[in-house]
Amino acid sequence: MKELRLVCILALLGFLIGCSSSSNDDDEMLPPYNNNNEALIAAQNYFNGSLKPIIDSKCVTCHEGKHNKNDAFNFGVFNNARNSADNMYNQVNSGKMPKDAGKLPQSEIDKFKEFMDLVDKI
Known part of the structure; x- marks a missing residue:
């Protein structure tokens, strides 16, 4: 049971880090007005x-x-x-x-x- 919780926590952490990184990539793709x-x-x-x-x-x-x-x-x-x-x-x-x-x-x-x-x- 402890192992399952640890796997779930690590998966959630990986997901959150991935979303945060993806958001920054999207911002860099937009050309600035200048x-x-x-x-x-x-x-x-x-x-x-x-x-x-x-x-x-x-x-x-x-x-x-x-x-x-x-x-x-x-x-x-x-x-x-x-x-x-x-x-x-x-x-x-x-x-x-x-x-x-x-x-x-x-x-x-x-x-x-x-x-x-x-x-x-x-």
Whole structure:
């Protein structure tokens, strides 16, 4: 009986150590926002040059004053836009956003799609 308890305790300990180690490995797999890889740089450049002007002219008017710079819904900030690229594309493609303004021209919707595709490569 003592031997069975010891085996169970050792197995549980091994499991807990394995879970802890696995968690750290997962964190290392996520690319940091300041990573200098080509995909990240391409997404940032595209955001700043092609998408941010649309967001500034079509989105900020409704969101201004409701969100601060650290708010996840302030899509004029690259990291927030990056984290919400799929949702932003889906919203503008469906015509749900910009709210009460009519659907964006297809050329602008295509820019949200291109940004989403670039983010997916990071």
